[in-house]
Amino acid sequence: MDFLVLPAILLVISTVHAFQYTELVRYIDSHQEEYVEALRDWVAIESDSSNMLKRPDLHRMMEMVAQKLRPMGGNVELVDIGEQELPNGQTIALPKVVTAQFGNDPNKHTVCVYGHVDVQPAKLEDGWATDPYNLTDIKGNLYGRGASDNKAPVLAWIHAVEAYQALNMELPVNVKFVIEGMEETGSNGLDAMILAQRDTFFSDVDYIIISDCGWLSRRPALTYGTRGNCYFYAEVEGPKQDLHSGVYGGTVIEPMTDLIGILDTLISPSGKILIPGIREAVAPLSDEEWKMYQDIQFDLDNYKNKIGVNQLMYSNKVDLLAHMWRYPTVSIHGIEGAFSDPGTKTVIPAKVIAKFSIRQVPNMDPALVKKQVTDYLHLVFAKRKSPNKLKVTMVIGAKPWLADTQHPLYEAGKAAVKRVFDVDPDLIREGGTIPIARTFQDVTRKSIIMMPIGGFDDGLHSQNEKISRYNYIEGTKLFVAYLNEVSQIKKSGV
Ligand SMILES: *[C@@H]1O[C@H](CO)[C@@H](O)[C@H](O)[C@H]1NC(C)=O
Ligand SMILES: [Zn+2]
Numbered sequence: 001m002d003f004l005v006l007p008a009i010l011l012v013i014s015t016v017h018a019f020q021y022t023e024l025v026r027y028i029d030s031h032q033e034e035y036v037e038a039l040r041d042w043v044a045i046e047s048d049s050s051n052m053l054k055r056p057d058l059h060r061m062m063e064m065v066a067q068k069l070r071p072m073g074g075n076v077e078l079v080d081i082g083e084q085e086l087p088n089g090q091t092i093a094l095p096k097v098v099t100a101q102f103g104n105d106p107n108k109h110t111v112c113v114y115g116h117v118d119v120q121p122a123k124l125e126d127g128w129a130t131d132p133y134n135l136t137d138i139k140g141n142l143y144g145r146g147a148s149d150n151k152a153p154v155l156a157w158i159h160a161v162e163a164y165q166a167l168n169m170e171l172p173v174n175v176k177f178v179i180e181g182m183e184e185t186g187s188n189g190l191d192a193m194i195l196a197q198r199d200t201f202f203s204d205v206d207y208i209i210i211s212d213c214g215w216l217s218r219r220p221a222l223t224y225g226t227r228g229n230c231y232f233y234a235e236v237e238g239p240k241q242d243l244h245s246g247v248y249g250g251t252v253i254e255p256m257t258d259l260i261g262i263l264d265t266l267i268s269p270s271g272k273i274l275i276p277g278i279r280e281a282v283a284p285l286s287d288e289e290w291k292m293y294q295d296i297q298f299d300l301d302n303y304k305n306k307i308g309v310n311q312l313m314y315s316n317k318v319d320l321l322a323h324m325w326r327y328p329t330v331s332i333h334g335i336e337g338a339f340s341d342p343g344t345k346t347v348i349p350a351k352v353i354a355k356f357s358i359r360q361v362p363n364m365d366p367a368l369v370k371k372q373v374t375d376y377l378h379l380v381f382a383k384r385k386s387p388n389k390l391k392v393t394m395v396i397g398a399k400p401w402l403a404d405t406q407h408p409l410y411e412a413g414k415a416a417v418k419r420v421f422d423v424d425p426d427l428i429r430e431g432g433t434i435p436i437a438r439t440f441q442d443v444t445r446k447s448i449i450m451m452p453i454g455g456f457d458d459g460l461h462s463q464n465e466k467i468s469r470y471n472y473i474e475g476t477k478l479f480v481a482y483l484n485e486v487s488q489i490k491k492s493g494v
Helices: 003-017 021-030 032-043 052-072 147-168 190-196 257-263 287-295 300-307 317-325 366-383 407-420 435-444 468-486
Strands: 075-077 083-085 091-093 097-104 109-114 134-138 142-143 174-180 207-210 219-227 228-237 330-337 351-360 389-399 426-430 447-450 467-469
Touching: 003 300, 021 032, 021 147, 021 174, 021 468, 032 052, 032 147, 052 075, 052 091, 052 097, 052 147, 097 468, 109 147, 109 219, 142 147, 142 468, 147 174, 147 467, 147 468, 207 435, 219 407, 228 366, 257 287, 257 330, 257 351, 257 366, 287 317, 300 317, 317 426, 351 366, 351 447, 366 389, 407 447, 407 468, 435 447
Parallel strands: 109 174, 109 207, 207 447, 219 426
Antiparallel strands: 075 097, 083 091, 097 174, 134 142, 142 467, 228 351, 228 389, 330 351
16 A cells, blocks of 8 residues: 555644634625624514413414424424413413434434523513513614524524535534423423423434523533422411401411511521531532632622612622522512502401512522421520411422533533634523423433523513523534534543
């Protein structure tokens, strides 16, 4: 064999497999306007999953996702996940879940991208500066309901795959999609669908990617944990009907007084949870974790300004981040049956139901928390020697999720961020709950990464939600780069 041929062949092979990032970036940059138009079309659909009157729009939204994927040849399916029961006993069809698959090369890793295209409610009258369903570009920010949560990230993932296809480049990994339409109201029907398809659609999935959160600052971030949540109702029932405080006040033991009394024993003014056993269950803060928090870019004054307070529970960054992400907390949300209208009604409510929740972190266990809270409240209530009846129920018990930041999936994420943004990402956690992460982990036993592209100030769930063009377009590049980085993970590393 001619000794000169071999290096030539090797050169050819290595150019075929070299990652053509520059070409992909050029393609993405030159298709920005199309990407923005695609987002405009999606934002125009009022896919509010909490409003039954909008259910036809939601069905149409899922059909639009499928239509976007079909021309790309992605083996697209609209999976029927059944019906939802309404409080009045009627049933209504759940929006179908869109699944798709690009590539099925057994020699490649398979990633599964999860996203959602339903949105929170929004009305111009809520205080939006622009029509929430008419995407409006103001100084490089694209305003519209669902722009950041989660329509642009879903589109960015689709466009990332499309860019490879358009340039006739082989996808470095097989890519699957699971796009749902009920996330904002608790992902009704999705758990069952994941379980049902565990040994089919999910059987060859190696990694799950979720881009349904945001950065903490202007620096890109990877998210490695979310808190869970246990949501409780505490009901105190007394007289058989509401009473007049002038006529009966002073003679009856009032349910509201009992309820406020026991609620006040949940957490101290300085934020210490008083329910026995809760604080003891929390995983201790390690030195490495403490150090990680110190390195994170986070401005306390900005944070204070954003929420409009002049004092926070903690005055230093590490304590504040730790209590935002990795410690439990109690929030009291409201009291059903309490008089809350304007005016001065002199009522003694006969029955009141407090709503409160406790954010969950490792190593708390919702089943145990349910018992701890119920036992404690009954004990505290018994001391009051009240004739009223207390009933405590836990209506949501979502577990926390935590990933290993040393996992190759995160190393790949760091490399992709470095390539696109030329900085190291902040490794952050999310104080909120993304229950589906835990379901994916428990059911499929696969590793999960959360790779946000939304900005820290995108205003998810609130007025004037937006995503910046920068985050949307650079985010698309991040996903393109990430697919390549994941392909570099050794198969044995799965
Ligand atoms: C969206 O807003 C633009 C600019 O205000 C306006 O010209 C356009 O007609 C609006 N589109 C819809 C569908 O309302
Ligand atoms: Zn979301």
